[in-house]
Amino acid sequence: MFQFSNLIPLPLAEKDLSSSEVWGCDWALVEGTAYFLEAPSGRGKTTFQHLLYGLRQDYSGQISWKGQDIRQFSAEDWALLRQKELAIIFQDLRLFPQLSMAENLILKQELNPAMDLDQLKAAAEELDMMEHWDRPTGLLSYGQKQRIAIIRALSQPFSLLLMDEPFAHLDQENIRRACQLIQRRCEEEKASFLIASLGDDYFLNYDKSIRL
Numbered sequence: 001m002f003q004f005s006n007l008i009p010l011p012l013a014e015k016d017l018s019s020s021e022v023w024g025c026d027w028a029l030v031e032g033t034a035y036f037l038e039a040p041s042g043r044g045k046t047t048f049q050h051l052l053y054g055l056r057q058d059y060s061g062q063i064s065w066k067g068q069d070i071r072q073f074s075a076e077d078w079a080l081l082r083q084k085e086l087a088i089i090f091q092d093l094r095l096f097p098q099l100s101m102a103e104n105l106i107l108k109q110e111l112n113p114a115m116d117l118d119q120l121k122a123a124a125e126e127l128d129m130m131e132h133w134d135r136p137t138g139l140l141s142y143g144q145k146q147r148i149a150i151i152r153a154l155s156q157p158f159s160l161l162l163m164d165e166p167f168a169h170l171d172q173e174n175i176r177r178a179c180q181l182i183q184r185r186c187e188e189e190k191a192s193f194l195i196a197s198l199g200d201d202y203f204l205n206y207d208k209s210i211r212l
């Protein structure tokens with residue numbers, strides 16, 4: 001999927017990155033492989049995911065998607081990639097606070113659905129969120145919003161799911177349920193995932209742990 005050659009984000013250029021398996025290395029994210037990206041605060045977990053999602057271009061080196069340098073991507077290329085291949089759970093969630101849970105989910109799901117309305121409701125039920133279906137997300141707790149952001153990301157087709165500390169505000173039982181849903185959707189889509197974590201282990205089966 002993604003290939004990297006000597007990638008270094010500009011804000012990290014002056015740091016000692018010699019122990020990193022990501023920054024400054026030649027490597028690739030391989031299809032069908034699940035990755036656990038562990039690093040302390042400030043090592044660039046969010047930066048890495050935003051680079052992969054095309055939200056920033058302040059880096060040296062090269063990132064390619066299936067052989068094509070992502071610096072060459074047009075806005076349309078990015079739109080297609082985000083609709084069909086890349087799903088993401090942002091650390092800051094990026095929900096619409098004035099819109100209800102249902103509206104947040106349906107807005108995304110209508111773009112390119114991989115789950116129908118019944119499946120969205122079943123996922124909400126699974127994460128114990130159905131009672132908030134019609135409430136504006138701005139009124140919900142961070143952990144509740146986190147569960148909505150998880151369902152929203154899973155409602156589209158994807159070959160790679162990016163997750164940036166997605167369970168930071170969830171209790172163990174909700175983490176377990178969310179992991180079960182994520183794992184199932186990844187299996188349905190035959191997709192890989194990359195989860196960034198400060199070090200907490202979760203209930204997900206990953207193939208490779210990488211040091212940032």
Ligand SMILES: Nc1ncnc2c1ncn2[C@@H]1O[C@H](COP(=O)(O)OP(=O)(O)OP(=O)(O)O)[C@@H](O)[C@H]1O
Nearest residue numbers: 011012039040041042043044045046047048091198
């Ligand atoms: N746009 C930017 N301009 C300048 N510096 C930046 C920018 N974005 C990130 N940084 C710096 O790059 C470093 C990595 O930030 P990043 O948010 O990616 O780390 P992180 O590993 O996700 O941290 P945390 O675990 O605390 O969320 C930090 O020192 C941050 O201040």
